[in-house]
Amino acid sequence: MRISRLKLSNIRSISALSFDAAPDINIIHGPNGSGKTSILEGIHLLSIARSFRTHQSRHVITEGQPLTTCFAQIDGPDGGGSLGIERTLQGELRVRYRGEDIDLTTLASLMPLQVIDSDTFNLLDGSPSVRRQFIDWGAFHHTPGFISVWRGFQRALKQRNSLLKRGTIERSLKEVWDREFILHAERLTELRRAYIEALLPHFAEISEQLVREVKTELKFSPGWDTDQSLQQLLDESFERDMRQGFTSVGPQRADLRFKVGNRAAAEHLSRGQKKLVVSALKLAQGQLYAAQRGQPCVYLIDDLPAELDRGHLGTFCEYLKQSGSQCFITCVEPSSMLEVWGTETDGALIQLESGQLTAKQRFGESDE
Numbered sequence: 001m002r003i004s005r006l007k008l009s010n011i012r013s014i015s016a017l018s019f020d021a022a023p024d025i026n027i028i029h030g031p032n033g034s035g036k037t038s039i040l041e042g043i044h045l046l047s048i049a050r051s052f053r054t055h056q057s058r059h060v061i062t063e064g065q066p067l068t069t070c071f072a073q074i075d076g077p078d079g080g081g082s083l084g085i086e087r088t089l090q091g092e093l094r095v096r097y098r099g100e101d102i103d104l105t106t107l108a109s110l111m112p113l114q115v116i117d118s119d120t121f122n123l124l125d126g127s128p129s130v131r132r133q134f135i136d137w138g139a140f141h142h143t144p145g146f147i148s149v150w151r152g153f154q155r156a157l158k159q160r161n162s163l164l165k166r167g168t169i170e171r172s173l174k175e176v177w178d179r180e181f182i183l184h185a186e187r188l189t190e191l192r193r194a195y196i197e198a199l200l201p202h203f204a205e206i207s208e209q210l211v212r213e214v215k216t217e218l219k220f221s222p223g224w225d226t227d228q229s230l231q232q233l234l235d236e237s238f239e240r241d242m243r244q245g246f247t248s249v250g251p252q253r254a255d256l257r258f259k260v261g262n263r264a265a266a267e268h269l270s271r272g273q274k275k276l277v278v279s280a281l282k283l284a285q286g287q288l289y290a291a292q293r294g295q296p297c298v299y300l301i302d303d304l305p306a307e308l309d310r311g312h313l314g315t316f317c318e319y320l321k322q323s324g325s326q327c328f329i330t331c332v333e334p335s336s337m338l339e340v341w342g343t344e345t346d347g348a349l350i351q352l353e354s355g356q357l358t359a360k361q362r363f364g365e366s367d368e
Contacts, residue, residue, distance in 0.1 A: 001076040001111045002326045008042040009069045010062040013355035025327050025347030027334045035355040036330035040300040042070045045085050047113045049104055057087045114282045117302035123278045124266045128255040138285050139195040146191055153184035157252055165245040182230050188251045189222045196220040202284035211276040216265050223253035272307045296325040304329050314340050
């Protein structure tokens, strides 16, 4: 899917804003605090009904306003249509596509996108839950039926943990929920592993392009020692789990390990190299999606030039140019990126000041 037109109302400092988007590169520039990232938030709301900056809708809505609305005209293989979302201060949500209400699962499949911002560093430095979310997003789009397996596991895990918190469990009840847990755990792990195996060649290719000076290896950790049966490990950890009140082995502890040689990548890489590695991971996820589905993801990239020297920034921009993806990129000053893209790229410059659109032009054209 691609966005051909975007219209936002009452999102942070933006009271009302609309523009026609370029099919390839959209550079949103302006001084700090001008509302650049709020445009990315609006697009993100249209994809999964929440912001990537906060889970509380009241923080996104312009102060003094009861709700925020985001609309987009999207184009895609199915013909596209009008997509709209409304969020109220009370958290109420309405999503419509082509004039009909749709649920969040349908919305998530409609306009997949990737966000690269300062929080993306958490793929290296953050908790394992961040990396599990990354895996599960990819597996959701990679494997039909993944969401039902994931939900089945979450139910089994929740039920087993609830039993552990009781302090005593009948043997027959433990056996029932151990079987249920293992059934969903092994299937979920199988799908996660298959996704990572499909992702690895794309990550290797893109990381080689973006950060040639180091080789980063990626390994999937399922959350338990697979040389032993999961039932055996559940039995061995049962007393400890009873004391703690939660299950200590299984897919809920899965992770991705990043290595440079024998060292953890987070300890070895510079700040700029970390940005390139985590960006390569996100770009690889988008590339795999495009290869499988025949259509690219949309990329939201907040402050692309930050942390990058001119050479690495140029390489990053060149990859985006060749990817065929629609990109919405924020920055203070766009000149360093325009040197790479030039007038042959179908792109647009969108200038903001204090939440207002002050200028818009296509690459190579004068201001509108």
